[in-house]
Amino acid sequence: MVWLSHILHSDSPRDCDRIIQKAVSVLQPGGTIIIHDFILDDTKDGPLFPALFSLNMLVRTEHGKTYSEAEITEMLTKAGIKDIDRTPYKGPTDSGIILGRKP
Secondary structure: OEEEEOOHHHOOHHHHHHHHHHHHHOOOOOOEEEEEEEEEOOOOOOOHHHHHHHHHHHHHOOOOOOEEHHHHHHHHHHOOOEEEEEOOOOOOOOEEEEEEEOO
16 A cells, blocks of 8 residues: 555656656555545536645645545546546545545
8 A cells, every 4th residue: 555645736747757757666466545634626627725735836845736536536547547536525624535446
C-alpha cells in the first residue's frame, strides 16, 4: 500500500504524474494506492475549502493547485491503476480520498 496524503496540491500536473508513477512503481500487483488531498468537484468550483485552498496555492506556490476527482483519476489511470474509486470519507476541511489497485 502507498498513501499520498496532502502531497499533490503543491505540485504541477506533470510533477504529480511523476510522483504517482514513482509510487505505483513500488507497488506489488494487487497493491493499493491511496490519494488523500483537497479534491475539487469535476466542475472545479467546490467544495468551498478545496476551492479556496487552490486559490491559496496559486498565490503562494509556483505550480500548486488542488485537483478535481477527474484529474486525479486520470493521473492514476495513466500510471496503470485500475478499480479507481472515491471513498465516502469527508474530512473537516472537505478533504477526500481516492484509491485504486495495481493490476
